[in-house]
Amino acid sequence: MSENQNINYLNHPKGIMSWLLTLDHKRIGLMYLFSGIIFFLIGGLLALGMRLELAAPGNDFVSNDTYNSMYTLHGAIMIFLFIIPAIPGALGNILLPLMVGAKDVAFPRLNLASFYIYSFGALFAIYTIVNGGVDTGWTFYTPYSTQSTSNVVPMTLGIFIIGFSSILTGLNFIATVHKMRVPGLTWYKLPLFVWALYGTSLVQITATPVLAITMVLLILERFLGIGIFDPALGGDPVLYQHFFWFYSHPAVYIMILPAFGIISEIIPVHSRKKVWGYKFIAYSTLSIAFIGFLVWGHHMFTSGQSVFSQIVFSFITYFVGIPTGVKIFSWILTMYKGQVSFTTPMIYALAFLFLFTIGGLTGIFLGAVALDIHLHDTYFVVAHFHYVMQGGTIIAFLAGLHHWWPKSFGKMYNQKIASLCALGVFIGFNGTFFPQFLLGLRGMPRRYATYSDQFSELHTYSTFWSTILGLSIFIAILNLMWSLRKSNKLDPGSNPWGALTMEWTHTSSPPHPHNFESDPVFTNGPYDYDKVIVEPTLKK
Amino acid sequence: MSNEHHITPLRTYLIIAGSLLFLTGVTVWVSYIDLGSFNIILAMAVATLKATLVVLFFMHLLWDDKKNLVIFVMSLMFLGIFITFTLLDTGFRGGINPEVKTAIKSKASFYDNLPLTDTHGNPVESHEDHHEGEDDSHH
Ligand code: HEM
Ligand SMILES: [Cu+2]
Secondary structure, eight states: OTTGGGSOTTTSSOSHHHHHTOOOHHHHHHHHHHHHHHHHHHHHHHHHHHHHHHTSSSOOSSOHHHHHHHHHHHHHIIIIIIIHHHHIIIIIHHHHHHHHTOSSOSOHHHHHHHHHHHHHHHHHHHHHHHTTOOOSTTTTOTTHHHHOOSSHHHHHHHHHHHHHHHHHHHHHHHHHHHHOOOTTOOGGGSOHHHHHHHHHHHHHHHHHHHHHHHHHHHHHHHHHOOOSSOGGGTOOHHHHHHHHHHHHHHHHHHHHHHHHHHHHHHHHHHHTSOOTTHHHHHHHHHHHHHHGGGOGGGGOTTTTOOHHHHHHHHHHHHHHHHHHHHHHHHHHHHHTTSOOOOOHHHHHHHHHHHHHHHHHHHHHHHHSHHHHHHHTTBHHHHHHHHHHIIIIIIHHHHHHHHHHHHHHHSOOOOHHHHHHHHHHHHHHHHHHHHHHHHHHHTTOBSSOSOOOGGGHHHHHHHHHHHHHHHHHHHHHHHHHHHTTSTTOOOOOOSOTTOOOSHHHHSSOSSOBTTBSSSOOOOOSOTTOTTTOOOOOOOOO | OOSOOOOOOHHHHHHHHHHHHHHHHHHHHHTTSOOTTHHHHHHHHHHHHHHHHIIIIITOTTTSOHHHHHHHHHHHHHHHHHHHHHHHHHTTTTSSOGGGSSOSOSSOGGGGGSOOBOTTSOBOSSOSSOOTTOGGGOO
16 A cells, blocks of 8 residues: 555645644544543543542541632543543544545535534633633532522533534534435445444534533623522422533433444454344444433432422433443353454453443432432442443443554554553553442442541552553553654554455555545445455554 | 426415415414413414424425435434423423422523513513412412
8 A cells, every 4th residue: 555655634734834734534533632631631630639539538638628619620621622522523523524435525524523612622621721720520510509608609510612513513413424326325335433423423513402401500690690590580490400410411422322322333343244224323322322311310310309309300311221231241142253463452442341330230229210320420430431431432432542543643553552551551450440430339429538447458459550541541542642653653554454344445554545546346344244255454 | 416407486485485484473472372382382383383394485494305305303302202201201290299399599680680570561469360480489
């Protein structure tokens, strides 16, 4: 492929302005990727800071107020600035048009606008950080959030703005899937990552406006004293939680669906086997997206919500387990009797299967209203959502990053280091968060800088392993960046893993500025490993 | 779009505009009749009907690609889900703790600073139809 490397989207056209004003989905994707990684780093440092404080029972390093700011910023940055915008924005943008055989997304200018709206919103978040933080928790619950003197307004305004970027990206992806597919690529031949992005986009455009409304109502209440949420003003604080979770429960599916998509791509490629239950996986994506809208009350079991709605929400929550289980079984059956190779992306994918299953099952525990009355706002919840968000989404993101890195840059990273880091992430993660399940069961509440002595052993344990986790992720990312140096001669070829989706089979790595040198012709289904023989171009 | 551009006769526009004006009249008229909590339901129903007419005729959704209609109906459905489930909470509160059944204050304090008026905007000393639970709205 060396002659193609002369012209590709990375080196043509040249100059900083050609990047800042680019309409190329791949370049926009890379800009999302790098801004996302920066916020991931900031959020990660805040997390390590918190673990340091929690290593011993007292206020050893930071005051209670600082600690409040730290966990709020950690949550808000990780969710609103990294996971939600940057994962579909980065991997989705780079891959979607390539996977459907298109030259770009349906609305390239809108795509660039989304990125700048995201950056504009991020400025508010940065302002919040340098201006002393915000201390309400990432959920901004009323009535405290209408009274707190910290930077509630800048932060919520930032989130409001970033929401528009999510909506526009969703719209763009939906239009792309409907209108830009290459002839012959029917719905049931789409790669499952495309289905996942489609489901994610549907949730983004239907749920995100509600977040925007919620943030506006909060700001209105603070400035004009209109009684919506604050009981002292005649409002209903529980109504805030309805608004917030009507968005934020579906938002957890905005976070996990792309991860499901990534795993559905990686497992068949590295098992050399046709994906098991294609339609089951595709439709479970849509049904998760829909059922996700009917369960938000499970975050409100101790809020004073009526007993009747508790029972309804608890009951519906169990149903989410069905499509999720369908996916897990499909992935396991895909590997069954396949030629599984333990490449770096595959190690992450296997870690995902293990960790996400624990996360999802503990979600079902929490969905049982009687149990949740005991576990709500304890470390059990903290462990649950880290098992799904970090053990699920972020591990899948790392899997995808290692899988498509040679595609995006035409360079191969050091696979030994990468695989060691993947193991480090897996072990460090379990070491950090499994003790938190036990802490929660024993009654340790979340969001405190101090705790009573009986919890100290498990907390110290958790802090110790968190350093291994942080270090492994850090080295994994450095290892990827290091592969970009000029002197790196490891050439992965255009299709290092021997995959069958169009982004690998029909274009060079890194791709041509217009994706395909000539109009691509759709030849084979994305997982036809039983029909087509394709050789990996990566030399062992 | 698959079908060619639809041209709506002027007469249709005028009929729809007339109905919208008529429905506005209905909204104003029913606001003078005390139907209790049914007032708000009626007002919302009329408003929804009007919005539907605008979307179907003025914005041509009726003749447009049916996919767009599906999306419009879906957004109404999500709104319905949100309101229904939230009412399952507020409508059934107090099952275990009766004291959470009613709000601490049933009116925003915003109203404390406004002079009291009757329904025509004329200043009055106090409101005659005094409902239970509103005692604290004006001291
Ligand atoms: C198998 C499906 C899942 C079920 C049944 C489930 C259930 C629950 C329940 C009942 C809670 C509330 C616990 C409490 O506050 O007392 C909860 C919290 C949470 N879940 Fe899940 N969950 C599932 C999957 C996910 C996924 C995939 C994600 C994200 C990727 C996620 C993210 C969260 C977050 C962030 C919270 C905590 C919110 C907070 O209070 O700060 N969950 N989950
Ligand atoms: Cu939830």
